[in-house]
Amino acid sequence: MLILTCPYCGVACDETELSAGGEAHLTRHGPGSSDGEFEDYLFMRENPRGVHFERWRHVYGCGKWFHAARSTATLEVFGTYSAQVLIPPDDIRAAVSAKVPGWQWRDLT
Amino acid sequence: MSRYSVFAVAREAFRDHQGWTRAWSSPEPKRKYDVIIIGAGGHGLATAYYLGKNHGIRNVAILEKGWLGGGNTGRNTTIIRSNYLQDPSAAIYEKARSLYEDLSQDLNYNVMFSPRGVMMLAQTEHEIRGYKRTAHANALQGVKTEYIGPERVKQLCPIMEIRGPRYPVLGALWQSRGGTARHDAVAWGYARKCSEMGMDVIQQCEVTGVRSEGGKVVGVSTSRGDIDCDKLGVVVAGHSGHLADMAGFRLPIESVALQALVSEPIKPCMDVVVMANTVHGYMSQSDKGEMVIGGGTDGYNNYTQRGSFHHIEETVRALVETFPMISRLKMLRKWGGIVDVTGDRSPILSKTPLENCFINCGWGTGGFKAIPGSGWGMAELMATGHSPLTESFGLERFKEGRFIDESVAAGVAH
Numbered sequence: 126m127l128i129l130t131c132p133y134c135g136v137a138c139d140e141t142e143l144s145a146g147g148e149a150h151l152t153r154h155g156p157g158s159s160d161g162e163f164e165d166y167l168f169m170r171e172n173p174r175g176v177h178f179e180r181w182r183h184v185y186g187c188g189k190w191f192h193a194a195r196s197t198a199t200l201e202v203f204g205t206y207s208a209q210v211l212i213p214p215d216d217i218r219a220a221v222s223a224k225v226p227g228w229q230w231r232d233l234t
Numbered sequence: 235m236s237r238y239s240v241f242a243v244a245r246e247a248f249r250d251h252q253g254w255t256r257a258w259s260s261p262e263p264k265r266k267y268d269v270i271i272i273g274a275g276g277h278g279l280a281t282a283y284y285l286g287k288n289h290g291i292r293n294v295a296i297l298e299k300g301w302l303g304g305g306n307t308g309r310n311t312t313i314i315r316s317n318y319l320q321d322p323s324a325a326i327y328e329k330a331r332s333l334y335e336d337l338s339q340d341l342n343y344n345v346m347f348s349p350r351g352v353m354m355l356a357q358t359e360h361e362i363r364g365y366k367r368t369a370h371a372n373a374l375q376g377v378k379t380e381y382i383g384p385e386r387v388k389q390l391c392p393i394m395e396i397r398g399p400r401y402p403v404l405g406a407l408w409q410s411r412g413g414t415a416r417h418d419a420v421a422w423g424y425a426r427k428c429s430e431m432g433m434d435v436i437q438q439c440e441v442t443g444v445r446s447e448g449g450k451v452v453g454v455s456t457s458r459g460d461i462d463c464d465k466l467g468v469v470v471a472g473h474s475g476h477l478a479d480m481a482g483f484r485l486p487i488e489s490v491a492l493q494a495l496v497s498e499p500i501k502p503c504m505d506v507v508v509m510a511n512t513v514h515g516y517m518s519q520s521d522k523g524e525m526v527i528g529g530g531t532d533g534y535n536n537y538t539q540r541g542s543f544h545h546i547e548e549t550v551r552a553l554v555e556t557f558p559m560i561s562r563l564k565m566l567r568k569w570g571g572i573v574d575v576t577g578d579r580s581p582i583l584s585k586t587p588l589e590n591c592f593i594n595c596g597w598g599t600g601g602f603k604a605i606p607g608s609g610w611g612m613a614e615l616m617a618t619g620h621s622p623l624t625e626s627f628g629l630e631r632f633k634e635g636r637f638i639d640e641s642v643a644a645g646v647a648h
C-alpha cells in the first residue's frame with residue numbers, strides 16, 4: 126500500500142484516500158503548436174523504470190493537487206511537494222540524488 | 235524433435251519414458267542473426283514462429299532476460315474473445331481467436347484452447363446500449379456474438395445472482411466461441427516450434443542496449459555480449475518504454491500493475507467465462523477447479539510486479555455480490571504483472587523512428603487473446619514492410635489523431 130504525505134494537510138494518506146494524476150511537469154502545448162508538440166503533450170510519456178515525478182490529488186481529504194517523487198522500480202517515496210511549482214524543488218532533488226546516485230532525468234525546465 | 239502423438243505416448247509408456255527429448259534447445263548466442271526478437275513472451279515467440287512459417291525467415295534469435303513466458307504471458311487469466319468495437323481491433327483479435335481454434339494441431343502442442351463461451355455482463359442501462367451496439371458492430375465485422383437477456387445469462391451460469399440489489403444483471407454480450415487456453419502452453423508450444431525450425435530461443439539474456447549506425451539498427455548489447463542483426467523486433471510489454479529509451483525514441487505508454495488471484499480448487503460449478511466491467515471483476519474456473527479472478531489496474535506507474543491490495547478487495551467485494559457462493563472460498567495465491575497501457579487502449583504494431591527496428595507493445599490488460607494474430611501480423615510487417623492486420627496500429631496514429639478507441643467501448647478489457 127502506497128503512503129504519501131499530503132504537503133498541505135500534513136496527513137500521511139494511504140492510496141485509497143488519493144487519486145493518481147499521472148506524470149508531472151509536462152510542458153503544455155495548445156493552439157498554435159505543431160502536431161508533434163501536441164502529441165508529446167497529450168500522449169508521449171517518460172514512463173521511467175526508476176525515479177518518477179507524479180501528480181496526485183488528496184481527494185478524500187483537502188481535495189488539493191500535489192506532487193510526489195517516487196521510484197517505480199522499488200516503490201520508495203522520496204518526498205511530496207506543492208503543486209505550485211514547475212520543477213521539483215531543490216530539497217526533493219537532493220533527496221532523490223542521495224538515494225539514487227548518478228540519477229539523471231530529462232531537462233524539466 | 236519427436237512429434238507428440240498418442241503413439242508416442244504409448245511407445246514411451248513401454249520404455250519408462252526414457253525417449254522424450256527436450257522440447258527446445260538452449261544454444262549459445264551466435265554473432266549475428268537476420269532477425270532478433272527481444273522478449274520471449276507469447277507475442278515475441280509468435281512473431282518468430284510466423285516469420286519462419288509464413289515468410290521463410292529462420293535465422294532468428296529470441297532473447298529473453300528471464301525465462302520463457304515469465305512475463306505477462308505466464309501471469310494472465312487467459313480470457314480469449316474478439317468482441318471489440320472498432321474494425322481494426324475486430325480484425326486482429328478475430329484472426330487470433332480463429333488461429334487459436336486449431337493452434338494445438340498447428341503447433342503439435344496442446345494449448346488447451348477451450349471455447350466455452352465468454353459473457354460480458356450489462357449491469358447498467360448504459361452498458362445495455364453499449365453491448366447492443368457492439369453486437370451490431372460485430373455482426374458487420376463477421377464476428378459471431380449476440381446480446382442475450384438475463385434469463386439466458388442465468389441459464390448459462392446458474393451460480394450467478396442476477397437480481398443483486400446494487401448491480402442487477404440486465405443482460406450480456408455473449409461470444410459462444412470465446413473462452414480460455416493454457417497460457418504457459420502457448421509460450422512453450424511456440425518456443426518448441428521455433429526451436430524445431432532452427433531458431434535460437436535464448437533465455438537469461440537481457441538486452442541492455444540497442445546499437446545503431448546512421449539511423450539504422452545494427453544489433454543489440456546483452457548480458458551475454460553483443461549480437462548483430464539486420465532487423466530487430468522489440469516485444470517486451472511492460473518494459474517497452476525502457477527499451478524504446480535504449481533505441482532513442484519515446485512511446486505513448488504507461489506501465490502499471492495488474493493483478494489476479496485464484497481460489498482453492500472446488501468442484502466444477504461454472505463452465506463459462508464471466509466479465510463484469512462495471513464492477514471491475516471477472517471470473518472463470520480452471521481445469522483444476524480453481525476460480526480464477528481478476529480486476530482492474532493500479533492507477534500509478536510501477537515496475538515491481540506487485541499491486542495494491544485494495545484493488546483485490548474491491549474486485550472480490552464486487553464479485554461476491556454477483557456470485558454469493560464464492561463468499562466462503564479461500565483464496566490461495568495472488569500475483570501481478572506489469573502491463574503496457576496506451577492512451578486509446580489499443581496496441582502498437584509499428585515501424586519506429588529507428589530504421590529496421592519494429593515494435594509490438596501496448597497490449598495492456600488484454601493481449602493474451604491476441605497472441606497468434608499479433609504474431610501473424612507482426613511477422614508480415616517485419617518481413618515485407620506492410621501488413622493489413624497491423625496497418626491501423628502504427629505509432630503515427632497518435633500524432634494524426636486516428637485513435638482506435640477501445641477504452642470507451644470496453645472499460646476494463648482482458
Ligand SMILES: Cc1cc2nc3c(=O)[nH]c(=O)nc-3n(C[C@H](O)[C@H](O)[C@H](O)COP(=O)(O)OP(=O)(O)OC[C@H]3O[C@@H](n4cnc5c(N)ncnc54)[C@H](O)[C@@H]3O)c2cc1C
Binds near residue numbers: 571573
Ligand atoms: C494479471 C493479468 C491478467 C491478464 N488477463 C488477461 C486475459 O484474461 N486475457 C488477455 O487476453 N490478456 C490478459 N492479460 C494481458 C496479457 O497477459 C498480455 O497482454 C500479454 O501476455 C503480453 O504478452 P507479451 O508477449 O507482449 O509480453 P510478456 O509475456 O510480458 O513478454 C515480454 C518478455 O520480455 C522480456 N523482457 C523485458 N525486458 C527485456 C530485456 N531488456 N531483454 C530481454 N527480454 C526482456 C520479459 O522478461 C518478458 O518475458 C493479463 C495480464 C495480467 C498481468
Ligand SMILES: [Zn+2]
Binds near residue numbers: 132134135187
Ligand atoms: Zn491534503
